[in-house]
Amino acid sequence: MYIRRVSRKNKNGSTTAYLQLAHNEWDPVAKHAKAKVIYSFGREDEIDRSVLERLVQSIARYLTPEAALQAQNAIGDTAEFLFRSSKRLGGAWLLHQLWQKIGLDAILEKLFKDRKYQSSIERLIFAMVANRALNPSSKLAMEDWVKDEVYIPGLSEVGSQQLYRAMDELLEVQSELEHQIYCAVSDLLNLEVDLLYFDTTSSYFEVDPFDVPEDDDLRKQGFSKDKRPDLVQVVIGLAVTRQGIPIRSWVWPGNTSDMSVVDQVKRDLVGWKLGRVISVMDRGFTSEKNLRTLQRAGGHYIVGEKMRSGKETTDAAMSRKGRYHHVRENLQVKDIVVGDGEARKRYVLVHNPKEAERDRLRRKELIERLEAELEGLKQLSNQAHTKAACRLRTHPTYGKYLRQLKDGTLKLDKQAIRDAEKYDGKYLIRTSDDTLSAEDVALGYKQLVDVEDAFRTLKTTLELRPMYHRLENRIRAHILLCWLALLLVRIIEEETGETWTALRKELDRIHLGHFSSNNGDVYQSTELTPKQRKTFDTLGIEAPPKFLKIQPKA
Incomplete structure (x- = not known):
């Protein structure tokens, strides 16, 4: 036919x-x-x-x-197109456009203008940052990732040794880089830096501690916040703004205590034009020495205080009579001043009625289980009874609600239960700033969760851990790259109101197809969905064009 x-x-x-x-x-x-x-x-x-x-x-x-x-093709003279390959485009394109919008490309190119390499150091660093954000992998695995899996603007292929050299170069300019990035980001986003949140975490290495050389001053065993005390680790610090944007990171030996790092953090931020800074920190930093450090040069602090610390001033604050002021749903505050003159200390006691009810119900269930355990002791023989009683007495949760009589019998400590009720749904905050309202103090401290979110993103989405680097400079460079990736991710999340995990999944659907014919090559991106286009529009950056590149044959 x-x-x-x-x-x-x-x-x-x-x-x-x-x-x-x-x-x-x-x-x-x-x-x-x-x-x-x-x-x-x-x-x-x-x-x-x-x-x-x-x-x-x-x-x-x-x-x-x-x-x-x-x-x-048989009917007309249309050239036959062959579909050669496809690479993921969306995530890398978004990160690249934001990278340029912040000015990170210009900052790095200026810092490395006198260093000549076969590939641009700026492009190599961006590729490693994008890899952390999109598909964390080793530097060796990045060779295939860049070549075959993802489109990195300005970089078609890379060698692992080039990446390692770029890491070494990056570490040499770290101090100036961090300062310039802070200035660029604060101007672009109009960051509010009157409140800075600081906290530390730890990250371990998959290596036997006995295999670590004695002269290794960075990888040490210490208190592990990853619950891996059997492995060597490093301690990582982050300073985060009230919008949740990380402005600087630190790395210390794995056996460094929280109490010992505040002075360095304060010194490192001098000259950053932060203005009046109120540092917000968790209970691990509340030594009197640290608090004096935070008040230098007119600075102030908001810190968590351990309610059961045994300090005279803390006990006085907890026992102070007075009514709570309702400021928000499930948030009540009581402003307390203890002492006079130089000994004067200001506390804010915060009460969450909903959390108090949860604490009461949890304790009720725990006491019921404990009573069942005590009832079961009566049915055991002498030796078995002794072992079971010791187990209960030393139990980290049950033990604090038990008391032992002279004959060795265990009974519920009703006074301990009544004492615990006093702390239900409460936490105590100390501040040096009298100009802040009790509500601002409470809300400022609650936002410390942004630092915890940042650490969670570092360790899960960006896969900071476990680390396999051995050399100290590579370890520090690896954490610096993760910080840069976290900076981009948190800006995207803050501007769009979406999680990076959800956005990354949606952006991965944008691909770049390579088509070839007798007349040349065409690189065409997939059509954007309304949701994808909205993401680019919200961030104020250009979406990938339909045709990224057309190469006619000569």
């Missing part, structure tokens, strides 16, 4: 052509095939082209895409 064109000559010498749908049938008498007209489309110059297009489309439904393309 085919389209048949017939023509006739008119008296005036012109020619009129007609189009027909025909197929050949064998004529046994004439001994040859004759055309049989199935349908006449009419004169060629008056034909309705849409009729032919609908016919082609209806026929194409019964063909494979390859057969349909071959059929079209």
